[in-house]
Amino acid sequence: EGLYDPALVLTPHLDADGTLVDFRIRHVNSHFLDPAGRPRGAVGGALLLEAYPMAAGDSELFEKTARVYATGEPFRARRMTLTALVEEVPLSSVADLSVTRHHDSVLLIWRIEDEAARLASLLQHAQRLGRIGGFEEDLVTGGITWNGPLFSLYGRAATEPPVSLQDLTDHAHPDDAVAIGRFLRAVLHHRRPASTAFRLVRPDGVTRHIRVIAEPVLDADDRLLAVRGAYQDISSQHWTEVALAATRDQLAHSEQESAERNRLTLQLQHAIMPPTQPPLDAPGLDVAVRYRPAESEAQVGGDWYDAVVLPSRQILFCVGDIAGHGIKAATGMVVLRNAMRGLAITGAGPGQLLSWLNIVAHHLTEQVTATAVCGLFDPETRVLRWARAGHLPPVLVRGEEATALPLLRGVLLGALAEAEYQEEEIQLQASDTLLMYTDGLIERRDTSVQDSLTQLLATAAAPAPTLERRLDRLLTHSESDTDDDTCIIGIRVG
Numbered sequence: 001e002g003l004y005d006p007a008l009v010l011t012p013h014l015d016a017d018g019t020l021v022d023f024r025i026r027h028v029n030s031h032f033l034d035p036a037g038r039p040r041g042a043v044g045g046a047l048l049l050e051a052y053p054m055a056a057g058d059s060e061l062f063e064k065t066a067r068v069y070a071t072g073e074p075f076r077a078r079r080m081t082l083t084a085l086v087e088e089v090p091l092s093s094v095a096d097l098s099v100t101r102h103h104d105s106v107l108l109i110w111r112i113e114d115e116a117a118r119l120a121s122l123l124q125h126a127q128r129l130g131r132i133g134g135f136e137e138d139l140v141t142g143g144i145t146w147n148g149p150l151f152s153l154y155g156r157a158a159t160e161p162p163v164s165l166q167d168l169t170d171h172a173h174p175d176d177a178v179a180i181g182r183f184l185r186a187v188l189h190h191r192r193p194a195s196t197a198f199r200l201v202r203p204d205g206v207t208r209h210i211r212v213i214a215e216p217v218l219d220a221d222d223r224l225l226a227v228r229g230a231y232q233d234i235s236s237q238h239w240t241e242v243a244l245a246a247t248r249d250q251l252a253h254s255e256q257e258s259a260e261r262n263r264l265t266l267q268l269q270h271a272i273m274p275p276t277q278p279p280l281d282a283p284g285l286d287v288a289v290r291y292r293p294a295e296s297e298a299q300v301g302g303d304w305y306d307a308v309v310l311p312s313r314q315i316l317f318c319v320g321d322i323a324g325h326g327i328k329a330a331t332g333m334v335v336l337r338n339a340m341r342g343l344a345i346t347g348a349g350p351g352q353l354l355s356w357l358n359i360v361a362h363h364l365t366e367q368v369t370a371t372a373v374c375g376l377f378d379p380e381t382r383v384l385r386w387a388r389a390g391h392l393p394p395v396l397v398r399g400e401e402a403t404a405l406p407l408l409r410g411v412l413l414g415a416l417a418e419a420e421y422q423e424e425e426i427q428l429q430a431s432d433t434l435l436m437y438t439d440g441l442i443e444r445r446d447t448s449v450q451d452s453l454t455q456l457l458a459t460a461a462a463p464a465p466t467l468e469r470r471l472d473r474l475l476t477h478s479e480s481d482t483d484d485d486t487c488i489i490g491i492r493v494g
Contacts, residue, residue: 006032010106023048054083074100131233138226155202173199191216209235286492290471302329303438303485304337316344319436320372332368350374350387351423361414369414382428387421389413397433402461433492440486467492
């Protein structure tokens with residue numbers, strides 16, 4: 001009871017075999033202070049591991065106490081971590097510990113670390129981690145006090161004299177003299193807190209970027225007595241800001257280049273594929289085209305279409321979609337569209353045209369792949385010969401019914417060095433409407449292609465007064481969510 005530190009008297013608690021399994025807390029002294037905030041009565045009489053279950057944890061307090069009881073050798077430790085459970089939450093404290101045996105009892109004493117010393121230690125660690133050094137300069141006596149981190153910051157030995165604020169420019173880069181002068185005038189003459197950043201040139205030749213913060217200490221008569229403050233090494237922050245600025249400049253330049261590429265790509269696309277096209281001079285046919293570019297310039301794609309009357313008086317209809325976006329897709333679109341026009345002059349059928357176009361895509365472009373559907377319509381017989389290269393099949397609207405043409409055999413263009421494409425004929429009738437389109441019309445991320453095609457057929461089958469209105473309605477009711485280009489060719493037989 002004469003001890004000023006918390007103390008517990010413990011007696012061994014044995015099992016039926018006489019093995020030590022715990023200690024009973026027989027007495028709690030009047031200076032006892034429980035880390036969990038419990039009164040003495042809640043601890044006295046309890047088993048040690050029941051009152052402090054964490055004693056068997058990382059600190060091994062129970063094991064050390066059992067060893068003292070078994071051997072009689074005392075155990076003492078400085079700055080040992082003791083952990084208690086406060087409402088099931090571990091609460092740790094640092095203490096000096098003493099465990100000694102007295103006859104059949106064990107005396108456990110601890111002294112919690114002084115709070116002021118603990119806070120001082122925390123402050124010291126915070127200053128070290130923040131690379132901060134504190135100072136105080138007595139302007140009456142001329143005495144200067146630095147703490148340890150500040151000597152390290154300056155690269156000076158602790159036996160060397162501290163540097164006065166008045167001599168700060170002698171240790172700084174010459175270009176920072178003006179900023180330091182303004183800082184000193186604010187603190188010493190205008191008597192107000194101030195801060196500035198400068199480059200400290202240390203005796204070892206190392207230059208550090210430093211921020212100094214100071215405030216004046218005034219007496220009751222507003223006389224300046226002292227200046228106190230801190231220095232902080234901000235070198236890492238400075239170089240991080242320099243790196244970020246360089247990165248921002250590089251990103252801005254890259255964004256400008258990207259915007260310029262997108263603009264040129266869009267111009268190229270619109271030059272070759274205008275959103276609207278003059279009516280096609282094809283007797284007995286009504287032809288309409290709709291082209292909807294991607295909403296985002298960054299998503300400029302390679303969708304293309306063509307409808308042209310050949311020298312044989314047959315009419316070539318094509319729709320294609322280059323894989324990818326950007327300048328490569330746009331230039332690939334130009335190559336394939338122009339190649340198809342040139343090849344069609346030969347009079348070959350659509351299957352042969354796609355075989356030749358596949359050779360162009362594979363050998364004469366920079367690894368361009370594409371899908372396409374191609375048709376040749378004979379106005380005299382109303383027969384359409386068509387073939388597809390990995391593309392969605394055309395849709396035939398006859399009366400009040402819309403059906404998709406069969407999936408003919410044919411791989412996408414450019415995938416293989418040589419490929420053959422299945423060709424088929426269909427006899428069109430008066431008032432039939434044929435629709436060719438790219439997947440931008442129906443593609444959805446959360447819906448299968450078959451479900452999207454079913455919805456397209458339902459929209460296409462609805463009556464429309466004109467072919468133009470039918471195409472407009474297809475675009476209006478499109479549920480595509482990929483922000484891709486969309487091409488549609490509508491052919492209505494007269």
